[in-house]
Amino acid sequence: MKLTDPVIKAAKPQDKAYTLSDGEGLALHIQPTGAKWWRFRYRFNGKPGLLSLGTYPDTGLKAARLERDRLKDLVKQGIDPSQNRQEEKLIAKIVSENSFEAVARQWWKDWRSTRTERHAEYVLRRLEADVFPVIGNKPVTDITTPLLLMTVKKIEARGALDIAKRALQTCGQIMRYAVAHGLAERNPAADVKPADALKSAKKTNHARLSAKELPELLRLIDAYDGQPLTRLALQMMAHTFVRTSELIGAKWEEFDLEARQWRIPAERMKMREEHIVPLTDQSLAILEDIRKLSGNRPLLFPSERGEGKSMSNNTLLYAIYRMGYHSRMTGHGFRGIASTILHEQGYPHDHIELQLAHAPRNAVSAAYNHARYLEQRASMMRDWSKYLDAVKAGAKVTPIRKTA
Numbered sequence: 001m002k003l004t005d006p007v008i009k010a011a012k013p014q015d016k017a018y019t020l021s022d023g024e025g026l027a028l029h030i031q032p033t034g035a036k037w038w039r040f041r042y043r044f045n046g047k048p049g050l051l052s053l054g055t056y057p058d059t060g061l062k063a064a065r066l067e068r069d070r071l072k073d074l075v076k077q078g079i080d081p082s083q084n085r086q087e088e089k090l091i092a093k094i095v096s097e098n099s100f101e102a103v104a105r106q107w108w109k110d111w112r113s114t115r116t117e118r119h120a121e122y123v124l125r126r127l128e129a130d131v132f133p134v135i136g137n138k139p140v141t142d143i144t145t146p147l148l149l150m151t152v153k154k155i156e157a158r159g160a161l162d163i164a165k166r167a168l169q170t171c172g173q174i175m176r177y178a179v180a181h182g183l184a185e186r187n188p189a190a191d192v193k194p195a196d197a198l199k200s201a202k203k204t205n206h207a208r209l210s211a212k213e214l215p216e217l218l219r220l221i222d223a224y225d226g227q228p229l230t231r232l233a234l235q236m237m238a239h240t241f242v243r244t245s246e247l248i249g250a251k252w253e254e255f256d257l258e259a260r261q262w263r264i265p266a267e268r269m270k271m272r273e274e275h276i277v278p279l280t281d282q283s284l285a286i287l288e289d290i291r292k293l294s295g296n297r298p299l300l301f302p303s304e305r306g307e308g309k310s311m312s313n314n315t316l317l318y319a320i321y322r323m324g325y326h327s328r329m330t331g332h333g334f335r336g337i338a339s340t341i342l343h344e345q346g347y348p349h350d351h352i353e354l355q356l357a358h359a360p361r362n363a364v365s366a367a368y369n370h371a372r373y374l375e376q377r378a379s380m381m382r383d384w385s386k387y388l389d390a391v392k393a394g395a396k397v398t399p400i401r402k403t404a
Helices: 005-010 061-076 081-097 100-114 117-135 145-157 161-180 211-222 228-240 244-248 281-294 313-322 333-344 349-356 374-392
Strands: 018-023 026-030 036-044 047-056 261-264 275-278
Touching: 018 061, 026 061, 036 061, 036 081, 047 061, 047 081, 061 081, 100 117, 100 161, 117 145, 117 161, 145 161, 211 228, 211 333, 211 374, 228 244, 228 281, 228 313, 228 374, 244 313, 275 374, 281 374, 333 349, 333 374, 349 374
Parallel strands: none
Antiparallel strands: 018 026, 026 036, 036 047, 261 275
C-alpha cells in the first residue's frame, strides 16, 4: 500500500527502528528518536545499493517519490546512483572552491600586501556589496563578458558611475589572477573597457574655497568651539596640506622634532613612497598643543571611542560644515588652496608637486625621490606658514618670497 501524509504523520517511534514501505524501493525509516528518514534501495549490476533521500517533513512524500524516480532512471541508463552522487558532490566542491567569490578572496589576500589596509578593506567591501551577490557563486569558468557587464550596469543604474568603473577593473584583475593560476582559460573583462560600456562621469574636484575666503576660514578654525583636537587637526592640515588620511593616521614615532621633519611611512602614502613634511615654527607649536591633549598615546589624533583607532575623516568634515562651509570646503581642499597660491606666487611646480606627494607627471619628476629639494621645500613651507599667519591677522600680504 502506498504511503500517505496522514499515515506518515501518525507513525510513532517504537523501541526499535522500523520501516514503512512506499514501493519501488522507496521506504521511510522511523527511528526510536522519532526521526523519519527516506531510503531508496536499488540494485546495480546485480549488487544492492542504498541511498538516503533526506528526512520527513523537510523532504515531503511527493519530493521523495520524484527523487526515487530520478534515481531509477539513472539505473536504467546504466549509471550507479551512489557513484553519481559522489561525482556530483565532487563537482559541487570544485565549483565552490573555484567560484568567483572564492577566487576573488584568494586574489584579495595576495593583492592586499602592497596596499594600505584602508584601501584593501574598501575594495573587499565593494566586492561584497556589489559583485558577490550577483556572480559570487558562479564558477570562474562560467564568467562571461555579458555577465560582468550586467553586474556593473546594476551599479551604474543607481548613479555610482565611479564605483561601477572600479568594479569592472577589479573583476578584470580577479579574472587575470584566475587565468594565471590555471582556474580559467581566459579573462572576459579583457574584451571591454569601462569607457565602452559605462557612461562617462563628469570629473569634479574636491570642494574648496578661493584664496580670498581663506583668511576667514583660518579665523573660524582658531575660534572653533568643538573638540580641541579637531581644531588642532584642522590647523595642522592648513600648515602641512597633507591628505586627510595621512593626517589623522599620524603617529608620534613619525616625527623628528629636532630635525623639524615629519616622515610619513610609505605604507600610509597613496603613492607608496615615504613622504617628508618639513615642520615650521607654527606646525611645531601646534604639535606641542596636540601632545598636551593626546598624551603618551601613539596616535596624534586618537578616536574618542578609543579602541586604538584614529579620528574619523568625517570628524574634520563635520567641523568644517559646522563653520558654515557645507559643500564648499573639505579637508582635501587645503591642498588645492595651497597649490593654487604657491603656484601664483611663483614657486617651482616640481617643488609644489613633490610636497603635495602627487604622482610623477613627467620623466623629470619621476627622477625625484622623497628627499629631493628638501631644503627648498622647507623654505617654501616656512613662507607658507608665515603667509597663513599674515592673512589670518588681516595684513595686506605682499608676494611671499620665491625659492630658487
